């Protein structure tokens with residue numbers, strides 16, 4: 001009854017690709033890395049990256065306005081500082097404009113005071129320092145007596161109901177008080193009819209987001225369930241803001257995919273575009289699922305919303321709601337499976353932010369009584385908590401540079417530790433600038449912390465950095481085991497629904513963790529069998545849709561990256577062109593780096 005005509009099941013199984021992959025790679029002599037170079041980065045080679053670009057754009061002012069708005073007690077939103085919206089340039093556009101400006105000077109910090117990079121030491125030589133071992137031992141949990149941490153990204157097509165669901169969940173779990181909801185309701189004005197709910201405004205804080213009813217930035221907030229301390233990242237569904245969704249998903253341990261269950265709603269979000277080109281009218285349900293999996297998320301729950309709309313006003317009756325839920329599931333499941341989310345591992349549930357059904361308590365609506373599965377809170381509890389790779393050297397991509405504060409100093413950085421641990425009073429290296437600075441203070445959502453470990457999302461105050469010396473997309477790392485600052489790399493990628501094949505010379509925007517930079521495909525080393533990874537053809541002329549390939553990418557400006565085999569979170573890349581994701585993959589070799 002609800003079948004899609006254009007359901008395209010030609011998707012490559014990412015799970016198999018990443019987990020069962022391992023055939024010999026084509027032999028192409030890797031260029032000798034400029035390893036261990038003590039060279040201070042020069043202005044032309046180490047200039048601003050994408051997320052560091054366009055400091056004078058209109059977005060700057062907007063960014064500050066947003067910060068002022070966020071400072072009124074709202075949760076920090078990674079990416080908010082970018083300040084791009086419908087009228088200002090997107091991260092993709094900024095990357096391309098940075099390409100044009102690449103002859104210009106980079107940030108002062110990049111050239112001025114870089115500390116000499118130590119000779120590159122193998123990661124295997126790293127031993128967790130005694131001080132950190134002691135700190136980690138002292139604090140076995142997240143903080144004394146607290147719950148294991150989980151970062152959860154909320155994904156899905158535009159208007160699926162993500163912000164509404166999460167805003168209501170924050171309220172039901174007590175993370176947001178009743179007074180705040182009343183204030184929002186008052187701010188909304190209107191006649192208070194059923195159509196006007198304040199829930200999405202809890203997370204959509206920008207004036208532009210509220211007036212258009214569309215999320216732009218990834219908003220971050222915290223709530224607790226009975227078993228998890230959750231950091232929720234509410235991603236935008238609009239296709240213009242996919243780069244922000246990538247930044248959100250790259251910080252998450254698990255994803256909640258919100259699917260609009262209204263008639264036509266699911267179909268729109270799940271449609272493949274005419275001609276099979278993703279993004280050109282295609283639904284973000286597909287793109288978000290593929291991105292999440294390729295960014296390393298393997299834990300997924302699917303939440304079908306808006307079932308209350310099926311019968312006009314209110315629920316249409318148990319039978320219709322159940323029938324629609326099952327129909328959505330039947331169509332989505334094969335796609336999820338092909339994208340790498342095995343059927344048995346995905347949790348399915350109906351819920352509604354607007355009616356509040358099945359969020360924390362079992363559905364109150366008799367029309368959902370047939371559902372015996374988990375609530376949203378149960379689904380969150382069932383996710384495995386953050387992986388703690390504390391035994392690796394410290395790495396933390398800077399998701400946002402926070403405004404100056406008395407507690408945290410001139411340039412506080414917010415982000416999530418990818419690996420290692422850090423305590424206040426120790427030194428960290430800022431890459432790519434190379435500055436070694438002292439950690440003044442650590443905080444988590446405003447509360448002081450002694451220690452931050454892999455998986456934790458924290459704010460770090462750094463001593464000795466001036467405004468402008470730290471940029472979104474920089475990586476804080478261990479001073480003796482710095483993150484490579486990469487100019488040229490080899491990546492194993494899978495193309496999505498592209499209409500124009502990837503060729504040698506194709507220009508793309510390369511996204512990695514929370515950074516992005518313009519780049520070029522300089523070599524197509526091989527086309528690979530997507531299932532086995534075996535080389536199908538050496539040096540093919542092009543790569544078309546749904547193919548796997550080994551590419552060499554030259555970056556316009558250096559990016560902090562790692563091999564996927566060393567650090568998963570810093571070794572994934574997403575290639576975008578013209579506002580569409582064209583390929584996703586992993587870093588297999590660092591060919592030129594410092």
Ligand SMILES: Nc1nc2c(ncn2[C@@H]2O[C@H](COP(=O)(O)OP(=O)(O)OP(=O)(O)O)[C@@H](O)[C@H]2O)c(=O)[nH]1
Pocket residue numbers: 156157158159160161162163164165195197200213214215216235236237238305306307308309351352353354355
């Ligand atoms: N009837 C009904 N409407 C809902 C439900 N959930 C959300 N809505 C409405 O759907 C519209 C979009 O909701 P949002 O929460 O802003 O959607 P979103 O997924 O966050 O949108 P983007 O962030 O812009 O992608 C709003 O008008 C909500 O009130 C639901 O369960 N039932």
Ligand SMILES: [Mg+2]
Pocket residue numbers: 162163164200204214215234235236237
């Ligand atoms: Mg939203």
